[in-house]
Amino acid sequence: MKELKLMKGNEALAEAAILAGCDAYFGYPITPQSEVLEYLAQDALERTGMVVLQAESEVAAINMIYGAAGTGKKVMTSSSSPGISLMQEGISYIACAELPCLLVNVVRGGPGLGTIQPSQGDYFQAVKGGGHGDYKLIVLAPSTVQEMVDHVKLGFDLAFKWRNPVMILTDGALGQMMEKVELPVQLSRTTEEPDWATVGKPKTRERNFITSLHIEADKMQEINLHLQKKYREIENQEIRFDKFECDDAEIILVAFGLVARICQKAAQLARQKGIKVGVFRPITLFPYPSNELNKLADKVKGMLTVEMNAGQMVEDVRLSVNGKIPVEFLGRMGGVVPTPEEILHKLEEKFVGEMV
């Protein structure tokens, strides 16, 4: 029989990191994700030999990640919005140097110091770049504590498959709430050294060096073209999404993370009133499931995107649908979580009149 545990999102994620055979965690406290570092500080070292170090800042933490990721080890950090902003320079370096690592953003409301309440206000930062230059993170958006667990191993696998930083974009509510989870088995820490890693140069190979500096324009363009080619390939292979009662739906709610679950409830309420509503949930925010949304647009009358921000992912929904159908938006900000009732109300206000 499966063993189920009741765990808080942040702690479940930390446990999943130990179980995934993570080699090192470097981080700095910030609400609402400090439990990750606190949990790992308990006994991760004892259990697997995993390095756990509290850095003096998020800037230091991401650069410890940069150094350690260059050795080919499985390394991760976590933070929340303002801390992730501080890490952006390092993330850009890591993306350009093509180092695998796992980053976790337990998003809180912004801008500025904002609030410690949940938000999805960092969608643009995570998906469109965040730091300087043309680069992409692979972005995973869990909607349950179980996915907070599952996305850790998935994140490491994708990071090493593509030599690319992966971000788990979650929020303060998922980080703090408790749900039942099924934990995976303990994986041993790998002893493999990738051929690009800086681990000390044996006589048998040329030196390895990790850099994102290419002074000559042609060379830098070549690096960029290589990265863009990789990102297109990631778009071909790694799109993940979830659909809830979309088959006969006339209206689609589009949402990621926790909000998608609230949308499911809203869809159920709508169906009780005879309105056929489905929910489309992107799991990968980059690569984005644009083709799926575009295909869905041929079958439905409209879409309502619901987010805990002022309207960020809705831009990608509109790009995907490309004007075929109206795409409406409902957003709550500053830590306010939308309710199923207000989603239903918005949906009726925007679409039900037309349908009659």
Added chain:
Amino acid sequence: MNEKTMTEEQYFSEVIAEENICVNENLVFEKPETLLDTPMHYCPGCGHGVAHRLIAEVIDELGIQDKTIGVAPVGCSVFMYNYMNIDMTEAPHGRASAAATGIKRVLPDKYVFSYQGDGDLAAIGTGETIHTCNRGENILIVFINNGIYGMTGGQMAPTTLVGMKSTTTPFGRDIAIMGNPLKITDLIAQLPGVYYATRCAVNTPVNVRKAKKAILNGFKYQELKKGLSFVEIVSNCPSNWKMTPVESNKWMEENMLAYYPLGDLKVPAKEN
């Protein structure tokens, strides 16, 4: 044939022929294996080349080329990985010691050093420098202090001397506006995590030998897992000081070394 009866031509072709001269027992100077053949981009008279070579010599002598990982900074030595025949990482500006921490923590049995200039280590990276030293990371930090930003073209550094002109202090560094030059090695020598802190130079043969000894100490203490070693090398910048190499060395001795005196700032206590 007797050498005395040889013609000059015979003497050159038979006695001091290349194959007779270029033999191991006559070898007095060679490129360390840890140094690559790549021509360095440093300006004539710059101390970076000597400092690189000293690190390479020490790595060769300790036989740790296969166990050493270096971290280059942002600044003139950003391309250090093009000159050193070891695995290296080029860190963001100021963050070399954080990157070195990350490497050392996951590879505790390897040798890790960072190589950083004054702007990198003592301005933008001060936080990382202090905390890396305070944690007593078991690494070596080599700190090149030439009192100026070289790569960006001669702006004021945290270590620029009072009255010293730079492109951003065109009338000389004024304490009232920019504060005093930062003696960061004195500062970090106070931290318990620092095992060894010393200030050297590479302007004379004697100082070069002392600097090499200091770097050697840094690697040896790392082998013994003693904590952090910090080797400051006071250097020159002929291009941005707008001097000839010889003038710059003289100016360095008279001015830089007066404010940054050479010598040990922290040495290991005698262990009996």
